[in-house]
Amino acid sequence: MSDLTISLIQASLHWENPEANRQMFASSFQRMDQRTELVLLPEMFSTGFSMDASSLAETMDGPTVSWMRDMAATHRKVIAGSLIIREGEDYFNRLVWMLPNGQFGHYDKRHCFGLAGEDKHFTPGNKRLIASVKGWRINLCICYDLRFPVWSRQQKVGTEAPLEPEYDLLVYVANWPDRRIHAWKTLLPARAIENQCYVAAVNRIGDDGHGIAHSGHSMVIDPMGDILDTAHDQETILTCTLKKSLLLDTRAKLPFWKDADSFLIR
Numbered sequence: 001m002s003d004l005t006i007s008l009i010q011a012s013l014h015w016e017n018p019e020a021n022r023q024m025f026a027s028s029f030q031r032m033d034q035r036t037e038l039v040l041l042p043e044m045f046s047t048g049f050s051m052d053a054s055s056l057a058e059t060m061d062g063p064t065v066s067w068m069r070d071m072a073a074t075h076r077k078v079i080a081g082s083l084i085i086r087e088g089e090d091y092f093n094r095l096v097w098m099l100p101n102g103q104f105g106h107y108d109k110r111h112c113f114g115l116a117g118e119d120k121h122f123t124p125g126n127k128r129l130i131a132s133v134k135g136w137r138i139n140l141c142i143c144y145d146l147r148f149p150v151w152s153r154q155q156k157v158g159t160e161a162p163l164e165p166e167y168d169l170l171v172y173v174a175n176w177p178d179r180r181i182h183a184w185k186t187l188l189p190a191r192a193i194e195n196q197c198y199v200a201a202v203n204r205i206g207d208d209g210h211g212i213a214h215s216g217h218s219m220v221i222d223p224m225g226d227i228l229d230t231a232h233d234q235e236t237i238l239t240c241t242l243k244k245s246l247l248l249d250t251r252a253k254l255p256f257w258k259d260a261d262s263f264l265i266r
Contacts, residue, residue: 004136004169007036008238010218010231011045012206013175016056018046022067029075033239038133041081042173042204043143044093049175049208050084053121057086060106068098076100078133082109082142082173090123095140095173097131105129109142110151118144130167136242137167139197143174146187146201150265154195154257165196165257168247172201175208178215185217193225196250196257198242205233223250 009028014020025041032039043049046064047056058064064083072079078099085094085106093109108125112118128151131138145151152170156163170191176184184203192199198221205216219230220240231238251257 002134003241003243004037004134005033005035005239005241006038006040006200006220007032008040008200008202008218008220008231009042010202010205010216010234010236010238011042012235013042013045013048013204013208015048015209016050016052018056018058018064021046022064026067026071028237029071029077032075032077032237035241036077036239038078038080038138039075040171040173040200040202041079042202043082043175044084045081045173046083048204049116051117051121053084053086053091057084057091059086065096065098065104068096069102069104072098072100073102080131080140080171080173091121092125093118093122093142095129095142097129097140105131107140107142109145111144111148113144136169138169138171139167141170141172143172143176146172146174146176146184146191149191149194150263152191152195153263154197154260156257156260156262163258165251167195167197169198169200169242170195172199174201174203175214176203178213181215181217185219188219189221189225189227192221192223196223196254198222198247200240202238205235223247 082095095107097105107129155166202218215233220228
């Protein structure tokens with residue numbers, strides 16, 4: 001496990017226009033810090049947070065997943081972001097974790113946002129995805145998942161003592177509106193503190209197709225809950241290097257994670 005450099009692309013999304021969004025993010029890759037190893041894109045980065053799943057959904061061999069594969073291979077970076085995916089009769093708000101070699105994993109959003117009717121158009125996921133890169137274990141979540149701490153709660157893993165924390169970095173990709181940004185800025189440090197992990201959260205800016213404003217505030221937080229870097233309400237690429245020494249020292253000096261309750265999620 002070595003240090004990990006991540007970049008969060010905070011952008012104003014083109015409403016329900018996948019081609020325009022793919023072109024915009026492709027341009028961002030050209031300007032990115034070459035040290036970056038993991039790139040995070042917002043929730044539904046190709047369309048904005050639309051409920052028009054039947055018109056906008058793609059398959060896993062569709063143009064946006066293919067674009068992610070091409071970008072990852074061309075720039076030699078891992079890419080993670082969510083989009084609308086159709087499987088049979090079901091639609092998912094699916095986070096795709098794309099590796100430079102073309103292999104990928106996915107996480108389907110567990111908590112569909114009922115206030116916007118997401119629960120009426122999308123099928124919720126039923127399992128977490130903890131990915132791995134450079135020895136870092138990364139728990140991948142989407143937007144509204146942030147309000148449900150049990151879903152992201154650190155668990156102790158291993159078959160023999162000493163056990164170890166389940167993951168090292170907690171990721172949220174989001175379309176979190178400005179009118180509830182206080183919750184975003186409050187809950188993200190809380191997730192870092194309670195799980196003794198880094199948190200990286202990418203949000204969009206600008207108005208969506210319903211006139212709902214988004215003010216960004218993408219951020220990276222250390223295991224003590226301190227904000228390492230944050231973006232406000234402008235388009236930007238936020239790049240930060242996560243230090244393994246800080247993570248391991250925090251857990252060793254303050255081993256709160258060892259006293260956590262064991263539980264099962266059903």
